[in-house]
Amino acid sequence: MATSGIENSSGKAGEGRVKNAILIAGPTASGKSALALDLAEREGGVIVNTDSMQGYSVLDVLTARPSAADLARAPHFLYGHVHPSTAYSTGAWLRDVMKLIDDGVLSGRPVIFVGGTGLYFRALAEGISEMPDIPQRIRDRWRYELKEQGAVKLHQILMHEDSRVAMTLKPTDSQRIVRALEVLDASGRSILEWQAARGQPLIDRNGAHFIVIEPDRAALVARIEARFDQMLDKGALDEVRRLAALDLDADLPAMKAIGVRELQAAMAGNMGFPEAIERAKIATRQYAKRQATWFRHQLGPEWRRSGTGDETEVI
The missing domain is CATH 1.10.20.140 (Histone, subunit A)
Known part of the structure; x- marks a missing residue:
């Protein structure tokens, strides 16, 4: 039975193949992407998406993916490369990272993994179980x-x-x-x-930098609310319309992106837009709280805690 384990094309385990990696975790709207971009420019590095929702296409704005201007400042990988009809998994993401390594695009420069999906970071640092290919x-x-x-x-x-x-x-x-x-x-x-059966870690833990951003709660709430308003200005409603036009199963992960159900309900006339917007903001705040709790309890002592995401503080 073929498996989806993290082995490279020569059959060798992927343990430690990414040297001197920088891992930046944090709740949504915490400023981690800005930090990653500053570091990538300063160090000549590349950025690898480590957030499950930002991997989906269509939802550019609603998942807060890097803008075209940001993408022009440093190489970015694994953003918007998965169609919303796919139930993307941690194993699939790890295989995509392995392909980047095998293709040589991460060689010879710092690799910055940034995002809010804790299981992706755990897979990088600890490895994950192999799973069978599903026909x-x-x-x-x-x-x-x-x-x-x-x-x-x-x-x-x-x-x-x-x-x-x-x-x-x-x-x-x-x-x-x-x-x-x-x-x-x-x-x-x-x-x-x-x-x-546990897999092997993909990064060299001894040479890696582990950073988790823990912003002030009140400041984070303000950023979340302002950012959602900006998303609406930048075309979030149009993205929701395009997603709805695909007629996808409501249980697919992409359909559960924060803001999708709320804005769909408003567009269908089931609630007013002010109520939908407020519900989406509340859902985002709740999600950020869950992320922060997970990072606090699941990430080990090797993770450096930063309250601001300022590169002078964390590096």
Whole structure:
């Protein structure tokens, strides 16, 4: 069975292949992208997206991807390269990073990983479990079953086929239920067995710089609210219209980007735009709080904590 492990084309594990990496984590709107760009310009480095939502196309503005002016200042990779119809995963992102390494585009210069997705940073620094390749016919089958039968029925099927996994999942957790069924169908093995085998870290931990931005809460809230207003001015509504025109499954990750459901509801006349905007801002604040909590409890002592994101403070 072919797997999606982090091995390069010669079959050697990817451990430590990225030397002197700089990892910059932080909640949304914390200023981490600006810091990464300043460092990339100063050090002649490249920037690699480490945020799950910024990898999707269509949602340029609503996911706060770097602007055209920012992209012109330093090389950026893995931004907007995934169609919203794809359920992009941590494993898929790690494979994309490995391809950048194999293609030589990260060689000979500092590599700055920046974003807000904690699992991506954990995969870089600790490695992740290998998973089987899922044939498209199997992927399509279980997505069809989800649409026809619903998550609760699929949870019952999983309980019969792999009760250990099913008991760890809520009956409404459609994405994880489908993933567990896909893995079982494709490999004949429980997803728990695959998860038990840890992969290898991709970066050289000894030479890496670990930075997590922890901004003042009040200042962060103000930035979140001002930024969402700017997103609306820059065309966020048009992006939501283009996304809606694709007629995608509402359970896909891209469809859950903050602001999509709220603005869609306003466009459909189900609520006023002021209410939709306020709800999106509240959702963003809640998301930033969850990110900050995860970083606080899940990132180890090697991570340098910065309150401002000022490069003179963190480097």
